Amino acid sequence: MQIRDSLRALVESGTLKPGTRIPSSRQLAVDIGVSRSVVVEAYDQLTAEGYLTGRRGSGTSVTGHPGDGTAASALTPPEETAPGARWDLRAGPSDSVAFPRAEWLRCATAVITGAGRQELGYAPLAGVPHARHVLTGYLGRVRGVRGRPEDLMITSGFAQGLALICRVLLDRGHTALAVEDPGHPGEREFIGQSGLRPVGVPVDDEGLDVERLAACGARAVLITPAHQFPTGVRLSRRRRQLLVDWAREVDGYVLEDDFDTGFLDPADRPPALQSLAPDRVVYAGSASKTLAPALRLGWLAGPPELMESVEHVRAGWDIGCSGIEQLTFARFVDTGAFDRHQRRLRTEFRRRRRSLRAHLDTQLPDAWLPGGDGGLQAYVRLPPHIDEQSLVRAARRRSVLLRGGRDYSVSPAESPPALVIGYAKANCAALSRGLAEVGEAYREQGEPPREPVDRST
Numbered sequence: 001m002q003i004r005d006s007l008r009a010l011v012e013s014g015t016l017k018p019g020t021r022i023p024s025s026r027q028l029a030v031d032i033g034v035s036r037s038v039v040v041e042a043y044d045q046l047t048a049e050g051y052l053t054g055r056r057g058s059g060t061s062v063t064g065h066p067g068d069g070t071a072a073s074a075l076t077p078p079e080e081t082a083p084g085a086r087w088d089l090r091a092g093p094s095d096s097v098a099f100p101r102a103e104w105l106r107c108a109t110a111v112i113t114g115a116g117r118q119e120l121g122y123a124p125l126a127g128v129p130h131a132r133h134v135l136t137g138y139l140g141r142v143r144g145v146r147g148r149p150e151d152l153m154i155t156s157g158f159a160q161g162l163a164l165i166c167r168v169l170l171d172r173g174h175t176a177l178a179v180e181d182p183g184h185p186g187e188r189e190f191i192g193q194s195g196l197r198p199v200g201v202p203v204d205d206e207g208l209d210v211e212r213l214a215a216c217g218a219r220a221v222l223i224t225p226a227h228q229f230p231t232g233v234r235l236s237r238r239r240r241q242l243l244v245d246w247a248r249e250v251d252g253y254v255l256e257d258d259f260d261t262g263f264l265d266p267a268d269r270p271p272a273l274q275s276l277a278p279d280r281v282v283y284a285g286s287a288s289k290t291l292a293p294a295l296r297l298g299w300l301a302g303p304p305e306l307m308e309s310v311e312h313v314r315a316g317w318d319i320g321c322s323g324i325e326q327l328t329f330a331r332f333v334d335t336g337a338f339d340r341h342q343r344r345l346r347t348e349f350r351r352r353r354r355s356l357r358a359h360l361d362t363q364l365p366d367a368w369l370p371g372g373d374g375g376l377q378a379y380v381r382l383p384p385h386i387d388e389q390s391l392v393r394a395a396r397r398r399s400v401l402l403r404g405g406r407d408y409s410v411s412p413a414e415s416p417p418a419l420v421i422g423y424a425k426a427n428c429a430a431l432s433r434g435l436a437e438v439g440e441a442y443r444e445q446g447e448p449p450r451e452p453v454d455r456s457t
Contacts, residue, residue, distance in 0.1 A: 001042075003028075003032075003034075003038065003039060003042035004042040004045055004046055007022070007042065007046055007051070007052075008046060008051055011051050011062055016062045017062065018062050018063060019061055019062060020061060020062045021059050021060070021061045022052070022059075022060050022061065022062065024059060024060070025039040025040045025043055025060075026039075043060060044097065047060075047096075047097070050063060051063060085396070085399050085400065085401050086399040086400070086433075086434075087399060087400045087401065087426060087430055087433060087434030087437070088401045088422075088425055088426065089400060089401060089402040089421045089422055089423070089426055089431070089434050089435075089438075090401050090402055090403055090420075090422050091229075091230060091376065091377035091403065091420050091421075091422035091424075092376075092422055092424060092425065093288055093289050093292070093293050093376075093424065094263075094289050094290060094291070094292075094345060094376065094424050095345075095424050095425050096292050096294075098341075098344075098345060098348075099291060099292050100291075100337065100341045103332065103337045103340075103341070104291075104328065104332060104337075107328045107329075107331040107332045107335065107337065108324070108328045110331060111324060111327045111328050111331055112324065115324070115327075119323060119324070119327060120323075120324075121323075122319060122320065122323070123320045123321065123322070123323035123326060124320065125311060125314060125315060125319065125320045126152070126153040126154065126307075126311055126314075126320070127152070127153060127154030127299075127320065127321065127326055128154070128323050128326045128327055128330070129149065130327065130330055131154060131326035131327055131329065131330040132149040132150075132152050132153075132154065133149045134330040134333055134334050135149075135152060135154070135299060135329075135330065135333065136148065136149045136152050136301070138333050138338075139152075139272075139283070139285070139299075139301065143258065143261065143271060143272040143275075143283075144271035144272050144274075144275040145272050145274050145275060145283050145301055146274065146275055146278045147274075147278055147283075147301045147302075150304070151301060151302060151303070151304050151307050152299055152300065152301045152307075153299065153300045153301075153307060153310060153311065153314070154297065154298070154299050154320075154321055154326055155286075155297075155298040155299060155300060155321065156296045156297075156298065156318070156321055157286050157288055157293070157296045157297065157298040158257065158259070158284055158285070158286040158288065158298045159190070159298075160298065161284050161286075161298050161299070161300045162187070162190065162191075162222070162255070162284070163190075163194060164300070164310045164313055164314055164317075165253075165255055165282060165284075165300070165310065166191060166194035166195070166196050167194065167313045168306065168309045168310055168313055169196060169220055169253070170194070170195050170196060171309070171313070172309075174196065174218075174219055174220055175196065175197060176196060176197040176198070176199050176216075176217060176218040176219075176220075177191050177196045177197070177198055177199070177218060177220050177221070177222060178198075178199045178200075178201050178213055178216055178218040178220065178221035178222070179191065179198050179199065179200060179201065179221070179222050179410075180200075180201060180203050180208055180222075180223060180224065180228060180229075181200030181201055181202050181203060181409060181410040181411070182203065182230060182231065182405060182408035182409045182410075182415065183200070183203075183224075183229065183230075183408060183410075184229055184230075184408070185407065185408060187222065188200075188410070191222070199216045199217070199218050200410030200411070201213045201216060201221070203228055203231060203233065204233075205233055205370070206233070206235070206236040206238070206239050207223075207225060207228055207233055207234060207235030207236055207239055208221070208223055208225075208228075208235060208239065208243070210239050210242040210243050210246055211242075213243075213246060214246055214250075218252075219250045219251065219252035219253075220252050220253045220254070220255065221243075221252075221253075221254055221255070222255045222257060223235070223243070223254060223255070223256060223257065223273075224256075224257045224258075224259060225240065225243075225256060225270075225273045226258060226261045226264065226269065226270050226272070226273075227259075227260055227261060227264060227374065227375050229257075229259065229260075229377075230377055230379050230405070230408050230420045231370070231379040232370065232374075232375055232377075232378065232379050233370065234270060235273070240273055240276060241276070243273070244273075244276050244277040244280060244281070247277065247280040247281070248277070248280055252280070253280060253281070253282060253302075253306065254273065254277075254280060254281045254282070255281075255282045255284060256272060256273045256274055256281050256282065256283050256284060257284050257285075258272060258283060258284065258285045259285070259286070259289055260289050260290075260375050260376055262289070262290045262342040262345075262346070263289075263290075263342070263345060263346050263349050263374055263375055263376060264346075264374040264375065265346070265350070265374055268374070274301065278302075278303065279303050280303070281302075282300055282301070282302035282303075282306065283300070283301040283302070284298065284299070284300050284301075285298065285299055286298035286299070287329065289376065290338075290341070290342055290345075291341070295325060295329070296321070296325075297321065297325060297326070297329055346374075349374070349375070349376065349423065349424065350374065351428060352423040352426070352427065352428055352431055353374070353375075353378060353423060355428045355431055355432065356369070356378055356421065356423060356431055356435070357369055359431065359432060359435040359436075359439075360380065360435075362439070363435050363436060363438060363439025363442065364380065364382075364435075364438070364439060364442050366382075366383040367380050367381060367382050367383065367386075367419075367442075368380070368381055369381075376422060376423070376424045377420055377421060377422040377423065377424075378420070378421045378423065379405065379418055379419075379420055380418060380419040380420075380421055381405075381416065381417075381418050382416075382417040382418055382419065383417075384416065384417065385445070386417045386442070386445050387417070387445060388404040388405065388406055388417035388418065388419070389404055389406070390445065391404070391417075391419070391438075391441055391442060391445060392404045392419075394441035394444055394445075395437060395438045395441045397441075398437035398438075398440060398441055399437065400434045400437045400438055400441075402419055402420070402421055402422075402438070403419070403420050404417070404418065404419060404420070405417065405418025405419065405420055406418075407420070408420065419438075421435075
């Protein structure tokens with residue numbers, strides 16, 4: 001902790017600049033007279049937090065402060081920081097420490113070793129044909145996505161896919177794009193910057209309220225039907241059909257963000273909404289949550305006439321993604337490594353979520369966690385007497401970073417109190433200690449009312 005905190009302070013103060021090489025773990029251990037494993041653990045934690053980066057043959061260097069915005073995605077605003085915070089329970093991508101380096105390296109080596117002139121040249125705009133073929137087969141097998149490789153485009157992450165769809169919608173006369181409420185605040189801002197007006201549509205225990213969607217005037221919607229972000233609810237079978245019917249009636253489109261179904265139990269995983277209406281649903285996914293955001297690999301699968309427009313728009317933006325990265329990912333999928341990696345993470349995240357459930361009973365009485373054991377974050381509903389923002393601030397004073405549910409709402413004042421707790425970057429031990437501090441902050445809020453809490457909503 002002393003090594004970690006000292007290095008973190010040097011980075012945050014600007015003493016250690018981005019790109020600065022730091023001593024190897026072996027050298028630092030000798031210099032300060034400690035076991036090398038102690039330094040390795042400190043370096044690993046700082047790497048996971050985004051302060052350091054390590055590459056084989058290049059040593060370890062400073063990446064910059066995690067909250068300085070230099071590495072933020074277009075859909076991820078810079079994180080607010082709290083110097084010295086010990087537990088980060090904010091929702092975010094999967095734990096980069098778990099990235100399957102050895103398996104990825106084997107796939108990359110095989111691809112580069114076998115690469116000829118064609119593989120080392122410019123990749124087609126929509127993606128390398130072999131990679132599109134493998135990915136189409138995988139999505140069909142695992143998610144029930146229907147379509148041809150020709151109707152799938154490999155993008156630079158989900159953000160580029162969303163930007164392309166927004167541009168095509170604008171060109172076709174759309175002025176608004178409906179979004180879930182609560183939902184991803186970065187996506188709402190991103191949509192607004194694209195020129196479309198984001199329109200919030202309420203989410204309840206059945207998912208997006210399709211009747212409210214029909215009344216809002218938009219003819220396109222962005223939705224997370226399999227595992228809604230951040231509440232975790234699933235779009236009911238009835239509403240899935242209503243949503244498809246709505247899209248056909250208004251001559252509109254549904255953009256399905258399938259961001260974390262790899263972390264849902266296969267036996268409890270609904271097929272992609274796209275399987276109901278390939279002519280009206282654009283299926284979108286990426287490797288950011290399941291592998292690492294740095295890969296910048298995403299995909300869109302949609303109706304042929306729409307994908308032709310998407311490719312036309314993209315032709316004016318870039319010349320496609322790295323062919324080597326696409327082929328490496330295709331091999332990673334084709335050899336079963338992708339399935340094995342997700343299975344390992346799914347098992348671990350399920351264990352963390354169950355640990356979170358157990359701690360809620362003792363640390364946050366009268367709070368509850370709806371939904372099953374899957375995903376990367378938990379939407380914890382709080383009793384009405386709890387002041388959400390006061391609880392978040394009190395937790396921060398106790399060195400715990402987390403967000404309230406109202407941070408994700410279009411109309412925060414109308415939202416019931418909740419916490420969104422991410423556990424992708426916190427193991428069971430860290431969850432236990434962090435939630436114990438949140439429990440202390442929770443008890444500071446005072447006793448709950450005598451009346452029983454209604455958990456029906």
